[in-house]
Amino acid sequence: MNAVVLAVLIMLLLALMRVHVVLSLFLGALVGGLWAGLGLDATMVAFQDGLQAGAQIALSYALLGAFAMAVAHSGLPQLLADWLIAKLDSDDASTGRKAAAWAKYGLLAGVLAMAISSQNIIPVHIAFIPLLIPPLLVVMSRLKLDRRAVACVLTFGLVTTYMYLPVGFGKVFLSNILYANIEAAGLAVSHIPPTQAMGIPAIGMLFGLLMAVFVTYRKPRDYDVTAKVDDHQPTKLHPYRIAIAIAAVVACFGIQTWLNLADSEADPLLVGALVGLLIFIASGSVKWRDADAVFTGGMRMMALVGIIMITAQGFASVMRATGQVETLVESSAAMFGGSKALAALVMLFVGLLVTMGIGSSFSTLPIITAIYVPLCVSLGFSPLATVSIIGTAGALGDAGSPASDSTLGPTAGLNADGQHDHMRDSVIPTFIHFNIPLLVAGWIAAMVL
Numbered sequence: 001m002n003a004v005v006l007a008v009l010i011m012l013l014l015a016l017m018r019v020h021v022v023l024s025l026f027l028g029a030l031v032g033g034l035w036a037g038l039g040l041d042a043t044m045v046a047f048q049d050g051l052q053a054g055a056q057i058a059l060s061y062a063l064l065g066a067f068a069m070a071v072a073h074s075g076l077p078q079l080l081a082d083w084l085i086a087k088l089d090s091d092d093a094s095t096g097r098k099a100a101a102w103a104k105y106g107l108l109a110g111v112l113a114m115a116i117s118s119q120n121i122i123p124v125h126i127a128f129i130p131l132l133i134p135p136l137l138v139v140m141s142r143l144k145l146d147r148r149a150v151a152c153v154l155t156f157g158l159v160t161t162y163m164y165l166p167v168g169f170g171k172v173f174l175s176n177i178l179y180a181n182i183e184a185a186g187l188a189v190s191h192i193p194p195t196q197a198m199g200i201p202a203i204g205m206l207f208g209l210l211m212a213v214f215v216t217y218r219k220p221r222d223y224d225v226t227a228k229v230d231d232h233q234p235t236k237l238h239p240y241r242i243a244i245a246i247a248a249v250v251a252c253f254g255i256q257t258w259l260n261l262a263d264s265e266a267d268p269l270l271v272g273a274l275v276g277l278l279i280f281i282a283s284g285s286v287k288w289r290d291a292d293a294v295f296t297g298g299m300r301m302m303a304l305v306g307i308i309m310i311t312a313q314g315f316a317s318v319m320r321a322t323g324q325v326e327t328l329v330e331s332s333a334a335m336f337g338g339s340k341a342l343a344a345l346v347m348l349f350v351g352l353l354v355t356m357g358i359g360s361s362f363s364t365l366p367i368i369t370a371i372y373v374p375l376c377v378s379l380g381f382s383p384l385a386t387v388s389i390i391g392t393a394g395a396l397g398d399a400g401s402p403a404s405d406s407t408l409g410p411t412a413g414l415n416a417d418g419q420h421d422h423m424r425d426s427v428i429p430t431f432i433h434f435n436i437p438l439l440v441a442g443w444i445a446a447m448v449l
Helices: 003-016 021-035 039-053 055-073 076-090 096-117 125-132 134-143 147-164 169-184 199-216 239-261 268-282 288-322 324-333 340-358 361-379 383-395 405-414 422-448
Strands: none
Touching: 003 021, 003 288, 003 340, 021 039, 021 288, 039 288, 055 125, 055 239, 055 268, 055 288, 096 125, 096 134, 096 147, 125 134, 125 147, 125 405, 147 169, 147 199, 147 383, 147 405, 147 422, 169 361, 169 383, 199 383, 199 422, 239 268, 268 288, 340 361, 340 383, 340 422, 361 383, 383 422, 405 422
16 A cells, blocks of 8 residues: 555544544654655654754744734624624514524624635634634524534635635745746746636635535534633723724735735745734733733644644655655556546545645645646646646645644634534534535536636
């Protein structure tokens, strides 16, 4: 058996058995390295090299967590939760059912809007989830809203936004990684609009979202409304702090947009977060005496996710060291028989498998692009179809991977009262509703573009 396939299967099996994701990743990488013949020393060296490469990820998540905590310190998430609770309490029995339906879908729409904004307008990525969602859990419980639908909404907003819109994290994924690696492999694609290449796959993601919200998880689900929520929101709301939070968000977005337009080499996400943090401190919205606690709290909030992402980098490093990603693609290519339809399907499936193990589409693209570009050219795929195939193959598996921030983030917020399981309520629902439609949509895109 191919070492990459074995490592991913071991990792997924252990995660399903409720072994911690960090340990599952480590053991999967160890088995894969040993199976490939690397030996214990070489496997551990490769794993450690990956951990070192994850240092930038750790810093990024720490700063974004600090910025998100500063926004939460202003009371914005609590303001939204209080408004929704007051709206529910004010409805009488005759209009309660209508108001509950409005609140349910209004809540889902608001969560979706925030998830999309977290990739560009307020570039905090998943750091907003543990701050926005816990205050809303009591509302969700009273509405009997199935949290698996909320997990799907969050994952859709996180993944579809960066794979379709070339702004914020989308600029990193599409321009800095996808297009840059394809051109480095010898295929000119700079003239191709990313929205055109990724439009059909994005429609597939939208189909999965609609199925999750209006079909699969439409029925009420009972939760314990008295369950204690692990929440650290402020008890008093101050209009001045809320105004400063809005100003910091606007400044963060403005700095990010300016750096993107200027094609600066500086990371616009980190610079924007730093500017936002400085505004909070300079304005006094976050007092000097509270700054350490607020920012440290934000970093601590993201620590577990950061550790899992760093461990996933170690896993990816071992998979690259085995040299069997290329073997997997080459052995799969032998089955093509010159068939573009079969080739596209196999390339997408291999991308799904690799990303499921690594947990990051951003890390998958550099691994598969150098192999996929010459393969697509030799099979006669157009440059537009090549971008779509590789972009979709990278995004496949981000939703539904136990080690992905797109599933870890939703769990971090929805399990604040201990009533949301990571594997059964985040990983499996998002895998079913997004990977299957994305696989189909990516294949259609490869055939028609």
